[in-house]
Amino acid sequence: MRSMWQFLGALIAASSLGLAQASSSTLETEEDVATALKSYGVNTAAINTLRSAGNKSTEVACQTACSSLSHLYGSQVLSPDTTAYNNFTGAFWSVQQEEVQPRCIFKPSKNTEVSAVVLVSRLTQCPFAAKSGGHAAFAGASSSPGGITIWFTDMNEVTLNADKSVASIGPGNVWGMVYEALAPYGLAVIGGRASSIGVGGFTTGGGISFYSNLYGWAIDNVESYEVVTASGHIVTATENKYSDLYWGLRGGGNNLGLVTKFNLYTVPSPLMYGDTRVFLETEFDPVINAFVNIVHDAPNDGNAQYYIAFLSTGGVNIASAELTYVKNVSNPPIYQQIKSIPAVSDNSTARTLVQYAEYIDSDNPYGLREVYWPISAYLNEEFAKWTVDYFFSVLPQVANVTGAQPVLVYQAVSEPMLKNMTKYGGNALGLEASKGPVHLMHISFWWDNASDDDTVYNWVGSFWDTVLAKAKDMGIYNEWIYMNYASQFQNVIAGYGAENKARLQKIAAKYDPQGVWQTLQPGYFKLTHAPVVTSP
Template sequence: MRLLFPFATLLSSVVSQIFEPADFSVTEALLNQGVNVSALPELAGLVGRSSNLACHIACSSLEVVYGNKSVEFQDEVGYSTFTSSFWSGISAEVRPYCIFKPSSPAAVSVVVLLSRLSKCPFAVKSGGHSAFAGAATIEGGITVSFENMKGIELSDDKQTVAVQPGNVWGNVLTALSTTGVTVVSGRIGDIGVGGLTLGGGISFLTNAYGLACDNVASFDVSSLRNPTTSRSSNIDQIVTASGIMVTASPTTFPDLYWALRGGGNNFGIVTSFNLTTKPLDNDQIWGGTRTFTEDKFPDVIKAWMDLTFNSAQDPKAGSWVAWLDKGVKLASTELWYGAPAGNESAILAPFYNITAVADSTKTRGHASYVIDNEATNKYGLREVYYVISVKASYEIAQRSVDIFYDSIGALSAVEGAYPVLIWQHITDGSLKGSTRNGGSAMGFDANGSPIHIIQLACSWNNAADDDTVYQVMSDIMEAIKSDAVKLGVQNDWVYMNYAAMFQDVIASYGSDSKSKMKTVASKYDPKEVFQKLQPGYFKLDRAPVPDARYFSY
């Protein structure tokens, strides 16, 4: 029995931009992708009807077509290995019907079409660093793991690098570390390329170049060769709901390109990112942590806010602050500089004028820096992120610290509770970067004031305490938002990569951006496959878990 036929990509539909005509046939599209439905007994009987055995049929068909090494079922060792790989213990508890591990963009097209045919829902995992269940895996459905798609190819002119979504940023930066170039990447080595980039992506280089999503030349390379070979073409393609693979760049399908920059998983499955490189001699940057005690907090707040407002004076510099309580209150201030010897930079001098109790700052490799930061990510705990943004303001900065420390006592009975308040900034350079190549979907005002991201993170041990933790985190966000409104510095934008499952991220981008994204989705996904059959994460019309008890934005 021959199941696989020569691959075709429905080029006529691409050229005419008719992504799903009224008479679209999933079975015909599968045939064009090399899968003969009539040769698969269970699928052949499924045509034209629904089935309660949808996921059994879809997963079994994937096993027949691609072999048992590409599909893991619940009774197999590989299945347990996969589920335990999630950072959050909440995600690790999710039990998909099967895990599918494609090795090519064509196989990704097939799984989308099989999901449509069988009505078995799916989710997609790049790095799997989301805090809540259902973001990168799905109960009872197909979880697509990109672990077999880890190609990294630097172009011959070193202007771009094609990166498949099975990579984490440590892999990418290590591969580039001897080339004289780097990319606007994540700052922790085991964060996945896919989720971070589609949700925005703050980097050690962001103040100079913008977010990671602002530095994507095009999305989805469909023709990656051997990962060790160089690549000179820019034929980039994205898997759409109809299985068609198309180029998404500033000049080809620019509406889709725009939407993918901050729009998450709502428009298609990205099978590779063609990233614009940045020069970096010997891979050397500077960074590390300076830690301060409570008596220094007023000085830390001023130094950090001054840096936020004055970043344009030296955009190589940046910082985040983690406010925490380890029996004593501490401000753990991460400082970085996009070149060696950042401690000699005038813009970072105020932090060195404050006495620290610990200091790990030094010149180091970009790759080794992000890999070293993996130590901050403990796996297997229950986790939540929550986020708000405000217009940068000294007053709201101080209030957020006060509210945090005044509130976390409500977690004292929660076993293992470890709450942290984290500050990050979207500076002048970040905002200007967001205008590159037609702008992004996030609705930034490039001429606006700097944005202060105020994030909460908390880990804890037991599911019985989930509601308590969620409520305390929600109450803190609500209180900070209330004060921001009173001070006239409110800002609705929610950063997707730090949002809680209760937050309606797309709505926070503004009505114009949301309306445009919905128009783009209706063009490329008229049957709402990525809204209904891929139900997890932040959808166009809802939070992942709408719940009026908790703060949204």
């Protein structure tokens, strides 16, 4: 019988030589895994070695998996109590993610190594998670407690095809890196508005861009995905090949595979113009009226992208409007109304895309406890004003939370965005242009101490319960939840509607009949439940 190391080495070779040339077949059971491995000349009796004499505890499974990966890949595996490991866990955006301690961290450099780690996880039953940028706000989203965390950092290529119409982007990139790589060509892709956000989760969850009123969201501008399936196969999913998988990856999150390359359509990227205007509470009503009018005017000028943040700072209630224009035009007509409202400050300037993404990133500090929590409703000015008034009326309830900074953010899924969601066979989000613009609102809240976690979660949850009840009373409630902003208590996939949820589950059953992504990769938003199934 081969040793465990010989077995795993043969497995890696098999994944490199055979699984990359995959059909749509799957490995449905352990016996199927063994049969497939035998076809590669692997002595599958060595699987028993991985079972550690019948001990199937997660601790033993992950010790076996991490030791195996370390033997095979050496310095690509980071172990606890090392400087490299501690630098990794300390570099997440939210403290909740920093607190997660994986058994090991694996840094693949190519797609076959991603295939290998998935198969090692299956053989040992050690859970895993995958980190692109790590910008989620809750524990376990992209780091596996006691398991394997796959860190894509070394898969950070950015290349262009011959006619520069498609950029191939590795999941180890953050958007600032992508924009810097494409800037010399005068190009961009539909990506994040903050430079440190990762390509992976952003693109599989939706992806609002500065360019979204022109071209749609990131998921609507993917030419193809290179993806590792649960069986370890490496396939390229397009509108015409593995089209069901392609559709499901457009909003399905991490439920269908690990994407090892995003091939995104490029767009021109000229100098932009941005204007951050800050308003006092006396101007809230006209600011909201202007916001609603800008949303309705989006079909007439797709160069505009905007959001408004409502918050209290220094005892003063303010609204901060971020008005972006993807041409170097300082006063476009679409912003005329909101720019005529008296502001206490105005930070308007021309910027490159790289500069603008860095500027937005500065408003998202690292090293704090964080929660994002969104809802949606059909756009209605009366409801928008009521929600702002209610938000400020309940802020005193969290005044004693140390370091508390709750912010209510207004954005819209405009008519042009909704129409772009029908491109290339559509996406999984379940939004329809015929129903009109959707008001996407979310709470962004940071604070200092873990002892206040329950207070914050209960406050935000209670706030949205009241707001959702108001939306239902007004007949404007929308069940859709934006994955990229969702809290750990929200069942995102259910918000896509029963038909789309069932379609995603059917695709998952085809490509992952054993539920690898649902059980061995338990973090983030699953097909049937929220990351945390108990409400705060």
